[in-house]
Amino acid sequence: MRVPTLLSFLFLRVVAAKLEVRDGQTATLITFPATPTDLGLKQIPDDAHPFIAPGPDDQRGPCPGMNTLANHGYISRNGVATFEEIVLGSVEAYNLEINFAAFIVAGNMLMRGNPFVNKLSIGGESPLVPPLPGGIGGSATGGMSKHGGFEGDASMTRADAAIGDNADFQDILYDLDLLSLGQFGGDGPEGPNTLFNVQTMSAIKQRNLQMDQMINPEFHFTPIRAVASFTEAAFVLGIFANGTTNQSSLSTIGSFFRNQTFPPNWHRAAAPVSGLVLGGTALAIQAGVDPSIVVASHNDAQGNLVPDTPPPAPFDANLGCGFYFDLFAHMPAGLANATGVLKQNVDLLANAVRASVGGSACNQTLAPFGPPDN
């Protein structure tokens, strides 16, 4: 054993002085990762990232893309990860454009994670993600499975939270999705009607929305969901497609959705997939769905679908502005009054969100303004 020198003692004191502790939690400064230089076609996973099924204490949730990252160790296999981990994992495995990846993870971290310790569960509540310090959040940190953030109704493969399991893959829902593929899918190497395409995704979303509105008395297609659910549908075509063919085949999508593993011989997209590209696909999918059911709306007490009360001006200008407003409405207001490391983290994360959402009609800087638990 080496005898510590005076210098090392001094160094330790300097480090200790920088540690910020609140409610027994130690702050962790979040940084925006540098963009990797390697952004081309690549087979995923590499040898260092084999599939290992999650154990009973590992967190998994409603997003098959996140679950797949964890099942292959592109983020922590326990399903609790930092902002940087998830951003870089998404870039590496899916070639998601880094600013768009940062927006998704930042939004989740501010709505459903603990940005003081820089931990987000991709599933439900976890002892590894303590409640926000100072009582500014709820008594527990929900994780991505918590209903009402990006997670919401009319999912392709998860039940609405009010009436079923909103975190795990549901065979019957994917079975229903495949009926639409049978009707509208493109012909491919796996046979006729085996390729997911825009028309198929529109039919799937139309069915998701109509069915859940009918069977879920508490159905609520929030502004966040009105954007997120079509963006998720766009992921099927833009992110899960094999980069070598740009095809989202039956076996490819089944691998991600059902088995939450990368398909054999799968390659990530050949170039970074931006929010602009995904947004365009999402709009194309939305355009194929009955316009009356794609707006922010909910069931009234009689089970009739009624539009949501619009957000205040200028956020009522369009869905993008409503989405922007709704996101910050789901982040605890206490985050906006943070100090120290937490303030630095919230600023970085909120900036990452603002960079991807909003628009000229609502060009205002929002800060978190929601209740502690929302």
Next chain:
Amino acid sequence: MRVPTLLSFLFLRVVAAKLEVRDGQTATLITFPATPTDLGLKQIPDDAHPFIAPGPDDQRGPCPGMNTLANHGYISRNGVATFEEIVLGSVEAYNLEINFAAFIVAGNMLMRGNPFVNKLSIGGESPLVPPLPGGIGGSATGGMSKHGGFEGDASMTRADAAIGDNADFQDILYDLDLLSLGQFGGDGPEGPNTLFNVQTMSAIKQRNLQMDQMINPEFHFTPIRAVASFTEAAFVLGIFANGTTNQSSLSTIGSFFRNQTFPPNWHRAAAPVSGLVLGGTALAIQAGVDPSIVVASHNDAQGNLVPDTPPPAPFDANLGCGFYFDLFAHMPAGLANATGVLKQNVDLLANAVRASVGGSACNQTLAPFGPPDN
């Protein structure tokens, strides 16, 4: 402890005298069960037959109907059962007409079981089913998973034995089936295109046959399979349908195929389902498939589909006669020369087969004439 009386000793000697032992196996006389009197609509399962997932040593195989019986204890949960057990289980749970049930079980017992001890595995080889005594069968008794009997190519949910797993449910194959449901399914309580019907089953079989012929170099659609595979398709409509509605809905069929459990609130058919009814449905399904691929045929060395050499006259008269011939060709010839209990059992089983197959064009009494292992 009671002191045995002279009478009980005598009784034991009488019983012992009746036991017939060969190769260490004790013969069990098979009897044709009496037809239950209760043959109407009934909710299945009853409280005495809950689902229990099979353990690692339990046998399960290519037939979801059999697997479901075992998962609910309508036959032995270990998946090794007697003729009487499977016949009565099929009658009780599915309201299968008893003579048709007897034909199916008898055919399997003679081709793939041990009729000396009256044991059949609904899955693969099992230490509970010894080889036939006297070396008249192969070195092991195959069970229903063994390729080439009723089990064969172009299954709806299992891979061809030559190229994959022919015993377990394969997600991707059922996914492909659902594409046909999306195209041709009827509208029902679960949504548009959610009811399996004849047109859907025809499309499924067309796809099964075309795909397997293309991807399986050893593809062989034997006379047995040419009948059995369409009869299996008829089961989807005639046996798995909920007896209260006669509908084979998406969730109902998924429950049987994927989870191998009875669906919630499921009722067996309201009246016994006979081979005549199922045969009619099978023919209707077959009529919707390209006629050139429904005949007994196989791939040649170049991967071209060529018709099988017809069986000898009079069994070349029609597919029913060819089926009859092919069944007995897959039963070890040694069974035809049996003595004692084995002869009694073989006679009973062969009669049960003959009662359901053949036809006026080939009105001959066949006995098992196949090689020991076929």
